[in-house]
Amino acid sequence: MKVLVLNGSPKGSLSFSLQCFDFLKTQFPGNHYEVIHVGQRINAIEKRQKTFTSLIEKLKEAELIIWLSPVYYFAVPAQLKRFVEIIYERKIEYLFKGKYACVLTTSLHFADYLVQNYINAICDDLGMNFLEGFSTSLADMQKPGGKNELKLFFKFLLDNISRGIAYNRKYPPLHFNSNSYTPEESHQHLPEIKNIKMTLLTDMDNQSGNLQQMINVFTGIVPGQIKLVNLNVINIKAGCFHCLHCTVDGICVHEDDVARVFHQYLLPADIIIFAAAIRERYLSARWKMFIDRLLFNGLSPAFPGKQTGFLIAGPLQQLPDLRYMLETYVQTQGMNNIGFISDEYEQPEDLTKAIYHFTQSLLWAVENNYRKPMTFHGVGGHKIFRDFFYEYPHLYWKDHMYYKKNNLYDFPQKRKIRSIKNKLNSFFCRFTRFRSRILKRARISYFQSIKKLF
Numbered sequence: 001m002k003v004l005v006l007n008g009s010p011k012g013s014l015s016f017s018l019q020c021f022d023f024l025k026t027q028f029p030g031n032h033y034e035v036i037h038v039g040q041r042i043n044a045i046e047k048r049q050k051t052f053t054s055l056i057e058k059l060k061e062a063e064l065i066i067w068l069s070p071v072y073y074f075a076v077p078a079q080l081k082r083f084v085e086i087i088y089e090r091k092i093e094y095l096f097k098g099k100y101a102c103v104l105t106t107s108l109h110f111a112d113y114l115v116q117n118y119i120n121a122i123c124d125d126l127g128m129n130f131l132e133g134f135s136t137s138l139a140d141m142q143k144p145g146g147k148n149e150l151k152l153f154f155k156f157l158l159d160n161i162s163r164g165i166a167y168n169r170k171y172p173p174l175h176f177n178s179n180s181y182t183p184e185e186s187h188q189h190l191p192e193i194k195n196i197k198m199t200l201l202t203d204m205d206n207q208s209g210n211l212q213q214m215i216n217v218f219t220g221i222v223p224g225q226i227k228l229v230n231l232n233v234i235n236i237k238a239g240c241f242h243c244l245h246c247t248v249d250g251i252c253v254h255e256d257d258v259a260r261v262f263h264q265y266l267l268p269a270d271i272i273i274f275a276a277a278i279r280e281r282y283l284s285a286r287w288k289m290f291i292d293r294l295l296f297n298g299l300s301p302a303f304p305g306k307q308t309g310f311l312i313a314g315p316l317q318q319l320p321d322l323r324y325m326l327e328t329y330v331q332t333q334g335m336n337n338i339g340f341i342s343d344e345y346e347q348p349e350d351l352t353k354a355i356y357h358f359t360q361s362l363l364w365a366v367e368n369n370y371r372k373p374m375t376f377h378g379v380g381g382h383k384i385f386r387d388f389f390y391e392y393p394h395l396y397w398k399d400h401m402y403y404k405k406n407n408l409y410d411f412p413q414k415r416k417i418r419s420i421k422n423k424l425n426s427f428f429c430r431f432t433r434f435r436s437r438i439l440k441r442a443r444i445s446y447f448q449s450i451k452k453l454f
């Protein structure tokens with residue numbers, strides 16, 4: 001079988017994802033394998049005709065396409081997102097149609113399923129025959145039997161293909177709203193509130209239509225209070241390629257505007273608004289490039305206590321995973337999300353009203369210091385990153401110091417008295433004589449402690 005590997009990792013042949021695949025190649029030598037480092041070579045694919053033509057030739061020949069992707073901030077890296085955009089811009093979708101596809105992701109397992117689902121959905125859109133993927137981590141591969149699991153996955157995949165298995169698409173095609181949003185000439189304003197700083201980040205351009213109108217309405221409601229940063233205008237030299245230079249001293253190897261925007265516009269703001277249009281089931285690659293590059297500040301919460309919200313143009317209601325990706329991003333950054341406003345309203349006046357109320361809520365949240373507790377997205381992320389920084393402090397020194405300083409190494413075994421009590425209870429619970437008494441007491445004291453709390 002002719003297998004084409006699209007390696008989305010910006011690290012190319014040095015990537016862990018590719019090492020996993022190289023292992024499979026040695027285990028299944030009977031196939032013909034080709035690898036294209038689409039993540040690392042994205043500029044050449046975009047700008048050099050020769051590289052693009054060779055890509056097309058390889059795509060034509062492939063029978064099975066395997067996407068390799070690390071998880072970068074709960075989504076694919078910016079470079080791989082750009083590759084997906086190029087497929088549509090250059091109209092080469094036909095090269096994927098009808099072919100078998102699969103995905104292999106590597107990560108710390110935090111939100112890895114979102115990347116698996118994302119590639120699945122893109123393959124569905126391309127008319128490919130997608131078969132279940134595999135998600136692994138370095139820790140998985142180091143476990144006894146870990147490599148064997150990977151080997152079995154590939155065997156399972158090849159066997160399924162040889163049996164001609166085909167499944168229905170899992171993700172329905174997206175329907176884009178064709179209503180263009182023309183807001184009424186005049187709408188309500190809110191009084192300027194001194195000392196509240198707002199930054200709106202966007203990648204809008206002249207063709208942004210509804211997004212541009214939504215931003216105009218939003219900025220018009222609180223005139224003079226918002227700093228606008230356009231990601232298309234600032235200088236972003238390249239995407240993050242996980243070189244780890246920044247994780248010790250917080251300085252990125254790319255010298256451009258990302259750190260300046262972060263320090264000058266994001267850190268001082270009380271409210272940060274993300275305004276974006278949906279492209280190929282995510283935000284634009286430009287947006288993703290900016291998000292990935294914020295790694296220079298570490299994976300720890302960069303914006304604790306700030307209020308945030310999203311203005312989105314596109315079919316957000318049909319993309320629950322995109323909401324999870326964005327929600328996870330803001331929660332792990334320590335932000336309080338006021339919500340998502342998308343242009344999916346039937347009537348323009350309803351959308352204007354929603355933006356007005358959204359703005360009111362944001363200001364109210366700042367004035368009242370309103371914070372919701374984190375949900376699974378934030379809590380899960382905290383625990384996974386906590387364990388990782390604790391295990392590899394030298395690699396993520398800046399994050400390690402942040403976790404230490406802010407008491408975020410909150411391992412349960414650190415609570416010594418509770419730990420001793422639990423051990424004693426566990427010991428006595430082995431004896432039926434004590435068990436029912438201990439459990440009864442636990443139920444009562446649990447309830448009493450809640451009552452006391454309120």
Ligand SMILES: Cc1cc2nc3c(=O)[nH]c(=O)nc-3n(C[C@H](O)[C@H](O)[C@H](O)COP(=O)(O)O)c2cc1C
Nearest residue numbers: 009015016017070071072073074106107108109110
């Ligand atoms: C910018 C950036 C963001 C990351 N975000 C996540 C994440 O959201 N979830 C996760 O589990 N791992 C995350 N990681 C870790 C990588 O997914 C992991 O190291 C991966 O195995 C790297 O694969 P590669 O060597 O093939 O590029 C992130 C790494 C980087 C550089």
